Amino acid sequence: MPKRILIGTIVSDKTDKTVVVKVERKVKHPLYGKIIRRSKKYHAHDEDNAFHTGEVVRIEETAPYSKLKTWKVIERVQAGKAAALEAEV
Numbered sequence: 111m112p113k114r115i116l117i118g119t120i121v122s123d124k125t126d127k128t129v130v131v132k133v134e135r136k137v138k139h140p141l142y143g144k145i146i147r148r149s150k151k152y153h154a155h156d157e158d159n160a161f162h163t164g165e166v167v168r169i170e171e172t173a174p175y176s177k178l179k180t181w182k183v184i185e186r187v188q189a190g191k192a193a194a195l196e197a198e199v
Contacts (some may be wrong), residue, residue: 114171117187121151123163128179129156131169154181164190 118133134149154169161167166188169181 114179115184116152117166117168118152120161120163120165120167120190123135123159123161124155127156127159129154129161129183131168131183133169133180152181153178154183155179156183161186162190166190183198 113155116131116133120129121132122130122149124187131152131154132149133152134147136145137148138147142192146159152169154167155172155175161183165185165186171182175182182194
């Protein structure tokens with residue numbers, strides 16, 4: 111079975127070697143048919159503490175690192191706003 115890969119935004123990087131990634135998806139309401147946003151947060155492993163809040167990253171499902179961490183960050187898709195401001199200066 112292939113590993114699942116998701117794209118989401120980092121909402122927290124406070125813990126060591128861990129980031130919290132918020133993944134949003136759009137679903138159709140079962141009764142009313144309106145498209146609504148649903149989100150879920152995943153704890154992902156970040157070995158070098160290289161990723162920070164606000165960045166859009168790709169995460170991959172792995173064997174468990176801990177009780178909550180079963181994902182790891184593969185790559186940065188888009189830099190965060192704070193990183194973009196630092197690059198301009």
